[in-house]
Amino acid sequence: MDSVAVAGERGKVATLRRQQVVRPTNILVGVRARPLSEVERAADDEDAWIYEGGDALWETTVDGEKLRRYAFDYAFEPPTGTSQVYASLGVPIVEAVMEGYHGTVFAYGQTGSGKTFTLMGAEEQPGMTVLAIHDCFQRIERAIEEQGAEFHVRVSYLEIYNENILDLLNPSGGARLTIGHDPVSGPHVKGLTEEVVLSYDRVIEILRVGERNRHVTSTRLNMASSRSHTLFRMVIEAAFPHGDAFAHGAPHPCLNMVDLAGSENVKRSGASGQQVKEAGHINTSLVTLGTVISKLVEGAEHVPYRDSKLTRLLSSSLGGNARTAVVVTMSPSGRCVPETRRSLQFALRAMRVVNKARVNEVADRAALVEQLRREIAELRAALVEGGGGMVVTKQGEMVSAEEMLRRMHEYHEQERARIEEEGQAEAARADAGARTASELAHLAFAAAHAVAKLEAAPTAARLNCGTSIRPSATPRREQELSTARDPTRSSRRCAPGDGREGAATA
Template sequence: MSESIKVVCRVRPLNEQEKANDSKFVVSFPGDGDTTVSLGGKIFSFDHVVQPKASQLEVYEVVAKPIVADVLNGYNGTIFAYGQTSSGKTYTMEGILGDPVFQGVIPRIVDDIFNHIYQMDENLEFHIKVSYFEIYMEKIRDLLDVSKTNLPVHEDKDRVPYVKGITEKFVSTPEELFKAIDEGKANRHVAVTNMNEHSSRSHSVLLINVRQENLETQKKLHGKLYLVDLAGSEKVAKTGAEGTVLDEAKNINKSLSALGNVINALVEGSSHVPYRDSKLTRILQESLGGNARTTMVICCSPAGYNEAETKSTLMFGMRAKTIKNLVTVNEEITADEWRRRYEQEKEKVGKSHTIVSHLESELKRWRAGETVNQADWFTENQYAGALDDTRDSTTRSSVPSTPMLDSVTTSTPRSAALTNASPAKNVGDVQLQLLYQQLDDKGDEINKQAETIARLRQQIEEQDVNNSLRTESEGQFKEITALQAKYQSRKDEAKEVLQALEELAMNYDQKAQEINAKAKELEETQETLLLQTSLMHSKDCELSQLKDAHENQKKKYAEMMSSLLKDLIDVGECLNDRITVGLKVFMNFVLLLNGLLF
């Protein structure tokens, strides 16, 4: 069954920051506002438009409620939220867990699934498994077991992608499922940006796998429900991202760009859809153009500050609306069911053989020249009776044998007479019998070819799996080769760095030895200097003592000379002039002597 993806547009109210910045409400809702939204003079139409005043319950009724019943009836379902950062995606998908008014789509789905199960037939047995993972920096990380990182995406025998090695928890109550959700949510990457205090830095995927079995009829159905909260597309200038947050933003925008490329390829009917360009698009492969009933919630900001991003989101939703999914029930057919269907097909074949047998008999009579009364013509009303007459012969692969045809052709005297009288008629019977034999041979050949086709189809599927594994192996081998080359280059660089370090160490040792030698020389020089300083100090002390002694002697000589002069003056007064002259000569001699001494 071909179905279009359902697109629901949700416009949130202005947030506090936008109100504080006096941002204008630039979105309008023309007409009844339930299916159209207007921005910049252009009208966008969707399956449903949720206005800002709508409650979380109203959103759930529109977005998710129909899918719950579909999943329990064996269909696959996907709900994912798309939009710029801070547009309300996580609030739409999760809301406030545990709050009956403000809880989002995921907790309401959990309650609804179990409420449906409790009200269904007691003969139905359900098994529910849950997986929770995120795509962070293009790596799949198990949120229920954080030790599992960079998990690979493989394909099963039906070419359906799945995450290999992901944790699957069996749950039997809503409480157990909520516990798993809380555990995974606590492990998810978030960060603070200018646009959002709790900005999701990864795409999160909650997978609920529901299997049911009818204990009376042994009929088994299984459905998978993907609940996806995409990280928001970002403009670095607005979010102020830097460092690790900037790297996260680059990877987020890259995967969202790959998602846009996939949607464009599906819309344009391209022969190649680039699902393998990112982990996100590979996981959503069944949801976009595959076997799933998909609802996309595009979340928009009404603020004029975000008008460009909102317009881009609306155009993305318009493109996604045209994608067609081929939806089928996932039924596990038992051997008994296969047998029952085989018997039905066998009965149809028997009916066909019966019709052919009667028509051939009638045709044979006409060709023999008989006139077949209208009452003897084979009609649809005689179909049931003919089936009862030939039911026992339906197990054979051929049409009724020649004796049966002979009994039909000899049912009238005229027919018998013509048979005995006309050699050409006998030749015709032989040819007819040969044709019947050829039909039988062709039937056998068709059966053999069908078996061969089935076997070849299985071989092709196995070959596809092998090719897929080979492609993945080649890709991994290339990655390993690149890593080995990178490792070798790093090893060479490390070797060069190590050699440089060794040279530096040797130079360091030499310099250290030189420094030690210089230090010893310095110590010896300091010791010598200390000795010289001590010796000089002692010499200074001796010199000081000598100076003091010299000063004392000088004073004594001065006193002695002064007293001698006084005595000579007194003697001179008593002597005559001659003596005075001699005295002057003596005085000069004394002065000369005094000059020589001092």
């Protein structure tokens, strides 16, 4: 991807983002209408929609009269550029990821409506995925320069084809990949290739390899119709300095960019043979996705995430631990109104789903215990020197020594409870979890004992110590990076930019 084009698009994004409002809990939804295609114009199709105020659109009659209004967070009329779509829907998700939250962007819409073009773009107009990767690495570089942080980034790329999960970075592997679940990171694919990356350019190379390996075909509605759902994931582990060492708890978020295959009317698309089977699997999984959304809106006790591999992988992003944005793409053609109407109804339901995102951390438990020990030792040393009096925290707040120890005691209790809970969820590491919880309980008791002694201490002292603990992720050695797979495999599908879905029309 041309770096000049990316820089130009990011400049537009910076200006546009100053006017945006972010919704941090509900799924963020925007609708993007592409221009009429050459085929549609040749058939004398007309735009059947009226766009209003940047967040709504009207379905119209054949006479141009307003019939039904649909309102969303954003509504992008043609020929809105991808940079503006990214500024509204992508930047809030990237910001959340860099703050430690999981983030997901997925594109939904009928076949040929411009989903893949919106996410992957073209040389002259980078897609949301490319802009998001570029944005993340810019923020990483600033954190390294300004905060002395360390980062460990890895990426993976998969597709769900006929309900089978395939590794786009190792298509010749032949292994049947299955879905597992981690109590912290959520659903993941066992055995999926993960590439360790050091730069934006390397990620783009990997992205191109994955795109070449996707299943695509030509139909009447789309010259390069995606026959599978794809999920590109970038995991970002960060470690920030804490005193003389790195903190022992680090943000461990992931950015998911999901390109859903389009719903397809087999009669209109002219699908036959294998294409009919593919369309059947695509439509079935999209129906399940719609059912999941509906159940979440209804507040149902059971949500059928496990009814398809797509919804199982997206379970954290739908009503779970993630910040999520959906871009619904549509053709403005009057002939596509029934399909577009269904897409907009899906978007309206998705807007009502509330996610419960939290900062995701990976804790090095042994290091966490050691950090807590050091803090207890500092407090005891202060007691010996005089105890009592006022304390200045690292945030510059002046509190009493009693208050400082109370906070420490409360924090240690919370950490002990959290690790006990994680230990129960991770049966394979139950012994280690129990030992850690026991040590934390001992430290909490030590803090409580220190509080009791301090209450009786008569003299004043000033203590400069912090109250926050962030366990660090250990960066992998550079030797390991050199062994990462170089994905220079032969193309078995299509090259990026060769008739990508919607590219000729969006």
